[in-house]
Amino acid sequence: MNAEGQSLPTSRPRRRALLQAAMAVPAAGAVAVAGGGTPAEAASRTAASRAAASRTASGRFDAESPRFALAVLPDTQYLFDADSSDPEPLRATFRYLVSERGKANIAFMTHLGDVTEHGTSDEIELAADTFGTIHGKVPYSVLAGNHDIKSSTDDQRGDSAYLSSFGPDRYASMPTFGGASPDGYNTFHILRAADREWLVLALDWRISEAGLRWAQRVLDTHPTLPAILTTHDLAWADDEGQAQLSTHGQRLWDGIIRGNDQIFLALGGHYWPPGRTVLTNDADNDVHVHITNYQDRYYGGAGMIRLYGFDLARKTIDVETFSPWFLDRGPEKRTLLEAETVELTGAADRFSLDVDFERRFAGFAPVVPPRPRPAAAVMPRGTVAYWRFDASGTAASGKDGTPVGSGTVVRDLSGHGNDLTASRLHSSAPEVLTWSAEHHRGQPAHASLRFDGGKQPDRGAVLTTADHAPLNSEKFTSGYTIETFIKLPEPFEGDHAWMGILSWEGRSGDAGKTTGWSPDEPTCSLNLSPERFLQFVVYPHKQDADPTSWSHAVPVGRWMHIAMVNDGRRTVMYVDGSKIARNPAQPSTGIATLGKPFAIGGTQFNEAFGQGFYGWIGDTRIVNRPLKPRDFMALSD
Structure with a gap:
């Protein structure tokens, strides 16, 4: 329809008819540009x-x-x-x-x-x-x-x-x-x-x-x-x-x-x-x-x-x-x-x-990606462990897509001796853990590890601290910030319900905890539910409780930054710098660690690993105090 109420044909547009009352203006010289110039x-x-x-x-x-x-x-x-x-x-x-x-x-x-x-x-x-x-x-x-x-x-x-x-x-x-x-x-x-x-x-x-x-x-x-x-x-x-x-x-x-x-x-x-x-x-x-x-x-x-x-x-x-x-x-x-x-x-x-x-906009205004940041630039006061999977984290880092050898050591760049050692689960093939050049845009290191864990049969790989690493017994009674970068594959194929991302080994029952789903689950773990909800469950050092944070359904095919922040009283999970809704209100002071290794790539049950993680894991850092989102590792996009 045009301004005069006439129907326009569907086959071609028609310019609106001019009103007879439209004002006739005589031609004149060009008007100068405000301020002049080109x-x-x-x-x-x-x-x-x-x-x-x-x-x-x-x-x-x-x-x-x-x-x-x-x-x-x-x-x-x-x-x-x-x-x-x-x-x-x-x-x-x-x-x-x-x-x-x-x-x-x-x-x-x-x-x-x-x-x-x-x-x-x-x-x-x-x-x-x-x-x-x-x-x-x-x-x-x-x-x-x-x-x-x-x-x-x-x-x-x-x-x-x-x-x-x-x-x-x-x-x-x-x-x-x-x-x-x-x-x-x-x-x-x-x-x-x-x-x-x-x-x-x-x-x-x-x-x-x-x-x-x-x-x-x-x-x-x-x-x-x-x-x-x-x-x-x-x-x-x-x-x-x-x-x-x-x-x-x-x-x-x-x-x-x-x-x-x-x-x-x-x-x-x-x-x-x-x-x-x-x-x-x-x-x-x-x-x-x-x-x-x-x-x-x-x-x-x-x-x-x-x-x-x-x-x-x-x-x-x-x-x-x-x-x-x-x-x-x-x-x-x-x-x-x-x-x-x-x-x-x-x-x-x-x-x-x-x-x-x-x-x-890449054709006329390509974005220059952030350069890798040195480890020293991302270790704030209180950093007790920091791992990354580029050459600065391990001299053994290989080419994109090549297997990470069992026994490979990833150094703790904080200098506290919490080095990680890679191992396969259940005689898994070398391909279940490979080096990767993929990384979150805002990640300090431009590298990650690709895990190909799964069920039926259980397979995977984990990286664990040594038996007497200081991190194994850290209680974090003044609070903590645990951060990591992850990406889930797209398509997200297979059954990966309740796969672990990171955890401390041991049984919550051995720490004297009587609450929770089972005394055989570990005292702290970050997992993924069948609905792709992140689950962070922790048995505090002081309370006999198991406060658990649940995220929304997280996406596949996209890097995410995950942070768990505890201020000595309660725990809050953040996904990509945004606080999730389902954070527990019950008190939570410290982590009931048992002197047993910290692990990346899996979660134990009854002190045994089943399936391993499926996806990518990037830089991971643990700080013994709560950090503000502005202090997280991830640079904003």
């Missing part, structure tokens, strides 16, 4: 101020967090329509963005054009005044739609009421503003979020060849920045939300998008219903193309916005669509149509995109 010079002028992009009036935007939001505001033209204008819905949207900026970590807002219905001075001035609600509090961009200017012209049209109010001068004070094309109708913006810079291109409704050359120069000047292209007329969608490029969108695709791998997301308004598609660019990478427009909905869309929630940790963009104006009203006060419009949950309005940002 895109490179404009970017240089704003480089210092970008560092302050997170220090806005709200004062709470976190530019370093891996999670941030981009707010997208489509056609607002029916809210600025001559004497039937009502800017209040848009003011409510802007108030929401300002008030929620810290909580939702909103980095930027971009308007997709058709700010007004006729582009008259009165409509433009009212819209510009309404934007004052957000100005200086959340950075933003605006671009011209066909209702804001003389729609038969391109960005070389010269002066207009729109340009006077929404031209480059409007953004000059914003730390995100990078510059404008000489005509003033195209702008670029650089925002800092998720500890990196992102480029937003805001392009005119009908960009000229000169405008395309300008946009290419902007991209060439910022070749490592992931880019989001915004424009008014990009794509249209059928009733199922399947989008395809419009005629002008095809021109943008051929002229700027497909050849620039930086552009991974392209957003447009103009048509309805909303929809999306994924296209493949010349670098064989995905480009997400979305149409967002709700002017056909109740109250002209009621200032409805989309939030694109970028989550670089989860490699996801979560999208939601709602009207803050209606959201601000209690459910009992909403009319039927308000209730229908407050939030849209259809497949075209609420969805998630899987984006491996590092891989997607």
